[in-house]
Amino acid sequence: MPTTAPARQRKKSSSARRDDVAPIIPILARKVREVEAKSQKNKLGPTNRVKFQVIAFLVREERARVKEDHELSDSARAELLKRLDGVATILAKTAARDTSLIQLLEVDQATSPVAKRMRRDWLLDAGVELPPEDLVIDDAKPKVAAPIVPAVAAERAVRPAQVEARIDSNPFLAPDPARFTPITQPRRQLDSWELMGPLYKAFAQGAGGGAATMQLPELPEFDRLSPRGLEIMVHQSRFLEAVRAGHRRFLLADEPGLGKTAQSVLAASVANAYPMLVVVPNVVKMNWAREVERWTPQRRATVITGDGNDVDAFADVFIVNYEILDRHLAWLSEIGLRGMVVDEAHFIKNLSSQRSQNVLALGQRIRETAPGGDPLLMALTGTPLINDVEDFDAIWRFLGWADGTKPGPELMESLDAAGYTPADKSFYPAARQAVIDLGIVRRRKKDVAKDLPDKLIADMPVQLDDEFGRSIAQAERELQRRLVDRYHRILTARGDRERAPGDIDEDIVHLVASGELDESRAAGTDGDNVFSMVRRIGQGKAQLAADYAVQLQRSVGKVVFFAKHIDVMDSAEKHFREAGLTSVSIRGEQTAQARQDAIDAFNEDPAVGVAVCSLTAAGVGVNLQAASNVVLAELSWTAAEQTQAIDRVHRIGQGEPVTAWRIVAANTIDQRIAELIDSKEGLAARALDGAQMPAEDVESVQLATLKSLLREALSA
The missing domain is CATH 3.40.50.300 (P-loop containing nucleotide triphosphate hydrolases)
Structure with missing residues (x-):
């Protein structure tokens, strides 16, 4: 951002107050205290990081102006520089607390449209008359396609053997260039406003209250989705009706225990969003595979582990944990995904982490290249906000609702249609509702209690696939071998019985198992028996x-x-x-x-x-x-x-x-x-x-x- 200090004119008054000479300094002092307070609470989100940039830039700019202002007396100049040094000292202490801020102190950092608008608004608040080129902020910039696989992950990338066959079997994967033809939009009244901060503020304040849930269709007359022997609940059915009506982007924030996994599995079926990728924490990977089989038995799920050697590339649902996603980004971006679910989506709130960047890159790729367009994208989390309302940022980016600096086209259209600007109090409840209508669904247990059993036991299968888990599997095989040896010894000793091949003598089974149990009870958790094995499994889990x-x-x-x-x-x-x-x-x-x-x-x-x-x-x-x-x-x-x-x-x-x-x-x-x-x-x-x-x-x-x-x- 080129400095405009020499070009701008300041309004002078006859008042003797020192702030009339440098009215931007009190604003900088107030803003830097806000950033410092957020930093002390570990709540420096994207907006406050930009604020840090702009403060640093304006401190440098104001320092240069003060030094060159020959109308100032030496004492006045020294006083102003001292006050600017005070702001700079707080910036330095804040950067020492969060070292990732140090790079934001570089001279050329505050160049984003958001930073430019913030700088412009603060200077206008200080009464500074800016040249015309500083009043209009142009967001246009050439769009360069980022590689789906970041350089840091490229050397770890793998390609399972079946993937080439899957890609070759689908002739409809080439993207339609017409979808990417830029459309010229007329300028709107909100184009010159910084909107991300006000959007976060709308949620932080509650902005009128009410549950953060989009309007859902009424309960259908018949349950057409549940497989034989299962039944979906009322709140689940209404959500799926929204999918049937054509909605494709959701932040599903139901409390745990309300069946977010089942709703997502059935939503994929309703939207025919196959193949679909599900990115999950490792602890729930096996549960997702089980739920796909349970709710959509006609579909195949494959769990991606390690290098993916066992991947079924022709499956309908691919399930991968966050930790190994980077190794599979390349081939997942090429198989024509029509849907993506991010489970426990608060895991991606840290935008600087490689995990978040992998998810966001793949989500953008799917939005741009999904066959037929309009893919099903779902972020699942009972806790979309952990530290700060700006935790929404990564989830909104994944869903295409915003890009971190400004709202996406659909949200921008809704905000503009409301007719308010952030200067209007009515903007905030309208803005909150506009985001909710994009696809936020939040139900609590107490909201749907009448539809729930009073007590539910839900199994969460986990996979012990590390070295410790493999040793448990080996011990289980050894136990089975010992039981089989005893069975055959007793069967041989009773040579008076002829049995058909494969026929099992239940009396001997009972005898062998009883003997093993007696020995195990005597040994307790010492040795290699059923009790020690269960204890080791507990340690592994x-x-x-x-x-x-x-x-x-x-x-x-x-x-x-x-x-x-x-x-x-x-x-x-x-x-x-x-x-x-x-x-x-x-x-x-x-x-x-x-x-x-x-x-x-x-x-x-x-x-x-x-x-x-x-x-x-x-x-x-x-x-x-x-x-x-x-x-x-x-x-x-x-x-x-x-x-x-x-x-x-x-x-x-x-x-x-x-x-x-x-x-x-x-x-x-x-x-x-x-x-x-x-x-x-x-x-x-x-x-x-x-x-x-x-x-x-x-x-x-x-x-x-x-x-x-x-x-x-x-x-x-």
């Missing part, structure tokens, strides 16, 4: 379960975290501290007073976000109903123990439906235990009702698990 609890707490508030083993509880508490969450602990070794203090703190102190509880020590006699969400990091051996844990939250006085999120290690013994617990959940009720129970229902989960492992190995 600890970080994933704690990470999910952090996401949940930021979405819905207080969370109760249950685990069986002390080391899992310790690991979770450490993760919560590192994430900035305050937790309390309820354990067996506590005194009665310490235990009650922890319970009271969780129920009464808003700053306490998580209660980390022992399944055995906190499973009974504890009231934690300040929360309505429970994370079961480790599985119990009995349905009753699991129910007791959940009922610490699901009890008289609880005003919301309760959701228990059970973290299950997929394709391990953990999954078998979960299935067996579910099969026995109705045991007590059947016994109390006098129902006759099959014999297998009375055996322990441990015994049933070992028998299941042996049967699987014998059938392989």
Whole structure:
């Protein structure tokens, strides 16, 4: 930005006040304090970073003007320079706190249209008469297509073998040049205004209140979407009707437990948005694959891991976690994606992170090249705002609602149609509603409570695909081999029985499993047995379960975290501290007073976000109903123990439906235990009702698990 200090004329008055000589300085002092306050709270979003740039530029510009003003006395000049030094000192301290600001101090940094408009408005507020070329800010700039794969990720890029076949099989991937023909828009009254700050302000103030949810269609007469045996809820059905009506961009901000995943899976079906990419945290990757199979059984999902060697390139839904997306950007940008879902979209709020840049680059590519145009784009998060209202920035960019410096065409048209400018109070409620109408959908549990069960247990399958997870899988194979060897030894010893190939002797299965269980009980968690394996699985899940609890707490508030083993509880508490969450602990070794203090703190102190509880020590006699969400990091051996844990939250006085999120290690013994617990959940009720129970229902989960492992190995 070229300096205009010599060219501009300042209005002079007869007043002797010192600010008449340099009226911009009080404005700079006020603005720099605003930036400093945001920095101290770690809330420096895009608008305040631009503000930092402009302050630095104007300080340099004003310093040059003061030094060259020969009408000033030496004492007046020294006073003004001292005041400018004060502003510069605050800038330096702020940059020392956030070193990423240092690069913004460069002379040529404040050149964006937003920075130019901010500088112009501040100078006009100071009474400065600007030349005509500084009054009109031209946003036009040549558009250069950025490479989809950033240089830092190019050397890590991979290309699964099936991808070429997928691309070659689709003749409709070439983009239509007509779609990119620039359209000349007439100038609007808002073209000269900086609008991103006022848009954020509209949400920060609430601007008239009301739920941030677009107007959704009424409930359809028939449910045409649910597969056999399943039924979507009213709030889900209304959302899907909006998709059926042609809406294609959504910030779906429903609270956890309201089925955002199912809504997204069915939305893809309604919009025929295949192939579709889903970018997720690692902890929910397996759950997404399960939900695709559950709600759209006619579609195929493939989970991308590592280098993608096992990718089904002809799948309908591609599921990848944030950490490895950079390795797959190139081929994902070439297969003709018609839809993209970003789960836990608050993960991309930091625009300087490579993770955010990867997601935004791919989202832009899909918006520009999706076959047929108008792709389905969905950002899912129960917590779109974590630190500051400017956390909206990355999500709005992904959805094409804004580009960080100005609103997108659709939003700009709505704002202009309202007829207000940021100088009008009516601008703010109208602006908030205009953004909401673009596709914000936010429902809370209490809003749809009548449609929800009072208690829901939701499994979250996770994949233990690191070295520790592979060692668990190896131990499980060794256990199965030991059981099979014993089975065959007994079968050989009973040589008087002839059996058909593949026919399993259930008496021997029971005998082998019982013997193994007796030995395992004697050894406890020492050695290589079913108890030690379950403990190792708990250790392997600890970080994933704690990470999910952090996401949940930021979405819905207080969370109760249950685990069986002390080391899992310790690991979770450490993760919560590192994430900035305050937790309390309820354990067996506590005194009665310490235990009650922890319970009271969780129920009464808003700053306490998580209660980390022992399944055995906190499973009974504890009231934690300040929360309505429970994370079961480790599985119990009995349905009753699991129910007791959940009922610490699901009890008289609880005003919301309760959701228990059970973290299950997929394709391990953990999954078998979960299935067996579910099969026995109705045991007590059947016994109390006098129902006759099959014999297998009375055996322990441990015994049933070992028998299941042996049967699987014998059938392989």
